[in-house]
Amino acid sequence: MALSSDAAASPAGEPDGREAERLFVGRHYDFVRKSWEMAEHRSPKRCWNWYAFLFSFSWLGYRKMYRLAWVVIFAHFFLNLGVDIYTMGEEESQWGAWLVSLGIQMAIALALGFFGMPLYQQHVKRRIADIQAKYGPxxxxxxxxxxxxxxxxxxxxxxxxxxxxxxxxxxxxxxxALSLSEAGRRAFPDAAAVPAYSTSPAWSASRERSPRASVTWPLCAQPLKRSTT
Structure with missing residues (x-):
């Protein structure tokens, strides 16, 4: 409610720069602005944020970055689902699958921890530009x-x-997926078996009669010497 009253009491001119940012970000703008300034001096732009690291997509939703929040949720979901399907039915691979899932979670959390605030800055600038282009001052x-x-x-x-x-x-x-896999194994019990390599008797007989099979090299009575010319 305080923001609405401030907006109503604001001058009629078009909001710009820090005023627009402060109004859009709302609470804790000074902390957010300080994080942006820290990121500006680093390449690539980054600054650590514990909230983004710990709460991941929930933090994105809290900051109204809904589109990126859904991307993170579904990326997390499908990556973990792919690991589970790949190791499905293999007891010895369960620990490996758990470690891979943990690595995926940590990678996403670290990426948001370092780049969450610069992403939020881009979001704020884009939304302010859209609002100023769509509405009057x-x-x-x-x-x-x-x-x-x-x-x-x-x-x-x-x-x-x-x-x-x-x-x-x-x-x-x-x-x-497990049901389909078991149904496939029951329907095609020999599909997973790899046949051993074997040759037919006819092929072996033709190979023995081949002139190439009886080629011998003559023995050399003298040792080979390296040419000096």
């Missing part, structure tokens, strides 16, 4: 306050959707 103030800020409830929404994927959808897919 007076309405832009209100839209920046309405479309910006944070969404606390999206944290629970993202977590619920992830639990649904990992706890319901993934086991169902693995169950059907």
């Amino acid at each position: 007076e309405q832009a103030w209100a839209e920046l306050a309405r479309q910006g800020g944070t969404n606390f409830w999206s944290i629970f929404g993202m977590l619920f959707f992830w639990i649904l994927l990992a706890g319901v959808v993934s086991p169902l897919i693995l169950f059907f």
Whole structure:
């Protein structure tokens, strides 16, 4: 509500620069701006953020970067699902699959921990530019306050959707994949067996009669000497 009153009391001119950023980011803008400035002095742009590292896609949803949050969720889901399907039915590979899944989770968390704030800066600049291009100067103030800020409830929404994927959808897919695999083995019991390499008697007989099989090299009575010319 404070942001809305500030927007209503703002001057009629078009919001620009730091004013637009402060209005769009909302709470903790000073901390966010300091993180952006730290990232500006590094190549590639990066700065560490514990919230992005620990909460991953939930943090993206909290900052209203919904599109990137869905990308991270589904990338995480399909990568882990691929590992589970690849090691399905192999007891000795379960530890390896767990380590690979943990590595995927850590890689995504570290990437967001280092590059989450620069990604948020790009998101803020893009949304401010879109709002200023779509709305007039007076309405832009209100839209920046309405479309910006944070969404606390999206944290629970993202977590619920992830639990649904990992706890319901993934086991169902693995169950059907295992059922199809067992049905395929029952229908084609010899499909997985690799036949041993063998030759027919006719081929062996023709090979023995071949002139190439009886070629011998004459013995050399004198040792070979290296030419000096």
